[in-house]
Amino acid sequence: MKNKVNLEKIAAVALALGVWQFGAMALDKSILLVSPLDVAALLTKLVGEIEFWQTVGYSFSRITAGFALGLLSGTIFAVTAHRLPIFEILLWPFIAAIKATPVASFIILCLIWLNSSALSIIISFLMVLPIVYTNMLQGLKSTDFKLLQMADLFKASWPRKLIYIFLPQLKPYLLSACSVSLGMSWKAGVAAEVIGIPDGSIGEMLYEAKIYLSSADLFAWTVVIVIISIIFEKLFNHLLKSAFNRLERI
Amino acid sequence: MKEIIINGLYKSYGENHVLRGFNATIPLGKITCIMGPSGYGKTTLLNILMGLEKADSGQITGLPNIKSAVFQEDRLCEDFNAIANIRFICKNNACLEDTQAHLTAVGLTDEDISRPVRELSGGMKRRVAIVRAVLARADIIFLDEPFKGLDTETKLLVINYLKKETTDKTVIMVTHSLEEVKAIGGSLLDMTNYNTDEKAINKRNEIK
Structure with a gap:
């Protein structure tokens, strides 16, 4: 099947x-529509160049760092909001603003405030944070109250509650959040690079393709972004699922 | 103190007065079975004794601190196997030493034990919950309809297991079956009349 x-x-x-x-x-x-064979030929040429891997490494490291930062902060914020309802209320305007504000506004604001090399980290972080925070908080709120009651009666320790009750409960929420936010972080991260044009980034390559009207470069780099994004998403979700499966076998 | 004394326990949910000045004396180190029709507050009383709910008023004295329970629902960690579910409640590894033997004693096979609990039948889950309650090494064990979903043969096996493993322990069991009370050899605390018979409300509920 x-x-x-x-x-x-x-x-x-x-x-x-x-x-x-x-x-x-x-x-x-x-110039309008390059053929897939031409794109494949250009890609073959590109992967043989050291600069290609440096460019990919530059964008990958920054977007992944933003994603990791968003995942970590979103989780910490969700746990805090679950334990302290006032924190959820205080955080609400910020999360709502991040969700509603166009990504271009953030990019321009960041360019005013920061160096363009940190741009994709911040933008990727801002895309991931609300998704992870919202999903994780929802997961925590739907934790089986009766299981927690049982854990309290048996005086189970906090690490055990985390491993046996909270993590299995959070698994679908975390997987869904990561799946959605990984794609978002790449799209928004590269968009930020196109606007900020940090040296040696994939965004800079796309910007140059636009300047020189090179459809082949545009398509080739787009294919590179899609492939990296898919591989990273699959790899990350696989690692996450393996970690959960290992947890269930303890 | 050799007994748990319950004095004038009141508990209401809105207009529904579940416990109206309930009094009882429950001996420590013995099995006491609570019987009564549905809606008469058996589970509410158990929840109050377990500390899961607070009574509106009344006093309970002599209640041991270290508690374990088989709840009305199994309340197991469904993604984990039976051993992991028992490891979850063990304060140290001592209670893990003979876990396998205990699970086998209630009729679970090695294959049942190794599977995630979500893949087990209702009766198997119930037995895991019972072994978990026993291995918690508590001073008092609460059993809320513990034999629910067990066939006659398995029920007998589990009753014998409980009788053997809870010798000299305080066990409070809620049941609907007089047969189960007789089989486990417990004293009976009948809640049938205390809520409807006004004279019985303030009378100490006698254990037969």
Whole structure:
């Protein structure tokens, strides 16, 4: 069944690439729509260059740092808000503002306040924080009250409550938050780099593609972003699920 | 002190007066079974004794501090296996030494023990909850309809296990079955009349 689904997905991707190739050939203007074969050729050339890996490393490290910071802060804030309801109330305007404010406003504000090299960290952090905070708080609030009562009667220690009650309860909320926010952090992080143009970032490459009207570069770097984002999301979720499975086997 | 003394216990939920001046004396180191129709406050009384709910008024003295329980629901950590569920409540590793033997004694196989609790049947979960309550090594064990979902044969096995493992311990069990009271050899605290018979309300509920 899984193999059938995988085959169907591969067939769908092949069909989409075929449509793209056909469209590029029909239009015959690479400045408007470059063919997937040209993009593949450029990508092959790029991956052989040291600068490519430096550029990927630059953006990856910053966006991942922002994600990690958002995940950590969101979790700490959610735990604090769960224990102290006043903290949830006090935090509410900030979280609501971060959710509602356009990402471009934050980017410009950060450019006024900070160095552009820290931009993608901050923007990625701001995208992840409300998602993780909201999901984790919801997870904590839906913790089985009767299980906690049982734990109190048996005088179970706090670390045991965390491992046996809270973490299994938070698992679906955390997985969902990470899945959504990982994609968001990449999209917003690269968008911030395009506006802030920090030296040696993927955003700078996209900006240059726009300046020189190089569709091939634009498509190639977009493919790179999509691939890194998907690999990172799959890898992170796999590690998270493995950690939870290991926990259940203790 | 050799007994738990309950004096004038009141508990209401809005207009619903569940306990109206309930009095009783429960001996320590013995099994006491509480019986009575549904809605007469058996579980409420148990919850108050367990410290999960507060009485509106009244006094309880002589209640041991270290408590364990089989709740009306199993209240197990569903993602973990039976051993992990017992490890969860162990203060030290001493109670883990013969966990496997205890679980086997209530009719659970090695395969049942190794599976996450969510994959076990209702009766199996109930037995894990019972072993957990016993291995908590508490001074008092509360059992709220502990044999719910067990077939006759398994029920007998579990009753014998409880009788053996709770010798000289204080056990308070809520049940609807007189047969279970007889089988476990407990004294009976009947709550049938105390809430409806005005004379009985203020009378000390006698254990038969």
